[in-house]
Ligand SMILES: Nc1nc2c(ncn2[C@@H]2O[C@H](COP(=O)(O)OP(=O)(O)O)[C@@H](O)[C@H]2O)c(=O)[nH]1
């Protein structure tokens with residue numbers, strides 16, 4: 001019995017071998033010469049090697065895919081400047097602190113450039129030109145509008161002293177970043193290239209960038225020297241009474257603008273400056289394109305577990321590029337700052353909060369996302385609080401708010417109810433409305449929150465897979 005089945009197995013294997021197209025293709029022809037045989041055997045070995053490589057890369061792709069399926073997959077959505085990248089940094093701080101530490105040097109240069117951008121913005125405001133250098137209408141009796149005003153001579157001197165710093169910033173931006181970087185902001189293309197240009201090394205990029213180091217080190221050293229030399233002028237420009245009055249008259253709150261570091265001039269211009277975690281979360285670069293971050297958790301309890309966070313560009317023109325990522329996401333973190341009195345950077349006719357609500361409606365009603373948890377972060381709560389405290393009235397921007405109290409709790413509840421209403425009405429299937437009030441630059445509370453949110457997502461997905 002056993003002998004027969006072994007015979008059959010051997011017969012089947014021989015048959016399979018004779019039907020294998022690979023073997024058939026390299027079968028020895030009749031009357032083959034020795035030279036032809038050598039060539040045929042070599043071609044056969046080459047083909048076998050290629051085939052093995054293909055098998056290996058298929059297996060690797062499958063391993064990656066399996067790992068991805070097991071991991072938590074989070075998609076960060078929201079308009080530009082809503083705080084997506086700041087939330088991502090909080091995730092990195094909470095779960096991959098060692099990796100976060102490696103990027104500190106990259107952020108140092110970004111923060112130094114952010115500081116110079118604020119100086120430029122300030123000089124432009126005082127010169128009555130917009131942040132991109134275009135002339136603005138000058139109110140008739142503001143400081144700086146009269147050629148003989150004392151501010152003008154002071155301004156002229158400071159402008160002159162700081163002009164090498166401003167031109168260095170322009171040169172650096174041109175060397176390091178996308179062509180689209182404007183005087184106001186640093187614009188980078190998604191991926192790690194921009195980080196490696198600023199000195200970040202990981203195993204994948206270390207070799208190809210080693211030649212860049214020298215030139216970049218010189219540029220970075222010069223930047224540090226120039227910043228140190230300009231320290232007092234930057235500080236006195238910012239703290240000057242006339243400057244502060246000019247900002248007040250124009251109702252510009254520079255402190256709430258992205259990448260604001262003018263309160264930290266002393267620290268940031270020091271040659272030994274090392275960014276704190278909080279500095280890094282406050283730093284601003286605009287990302288074009290979609291960045292996927294693979295976080296392999298370093299914290300003891302979850303060590304080795306991993307998740308993927310996708311950070312997108314929030315610009316209106318870029319939102320179509322989000323769709324391919326909908327399929328794969330287990331949870332969406334939607335960032336909605338309650339900036340009822342601000343307009344979009346890319347379209348100054350569109351109110352930020354109205355834009356957020358429109359975007360929210362689209363996300364809630366999207367059938368591709370019907371099974372996805374959506375968690376909303378009402379971010380920038382610190383800015384909302386300061387805005388209301390400074391006396392800005394919601395009803396002037398949102399007439400339907402009426403005479404309700406102009407206070408954080410009431411204003412938040414009003415807008416939260418609107419978001420909640422659309423969530424209930426537009427979701428293709430019923431799902432829980434989960435909302436948090438956040439200030440992503442407050443790393444203490446935000447890192448704690450993202451840990452809770454992460455646990456919630458895992459729990460929810462386990463429950464869902466149990467139900468299936
Ligand atoms: N004051 C304040 N600034 C924030 C908050 N969240 C983010 N930012 C800052 O706002 C700017 C834009 O945030 P970012 O995360 O780059 O926005 P993204 O375009 O959605 O990725 C950055 O300078 C952040 O540090 C917040 O809650 N409060």
Ligand SMILES: [Mg+2]
Pocket residue numbers: 084085086285286287311312
């Ligand atoms: Mg971003």
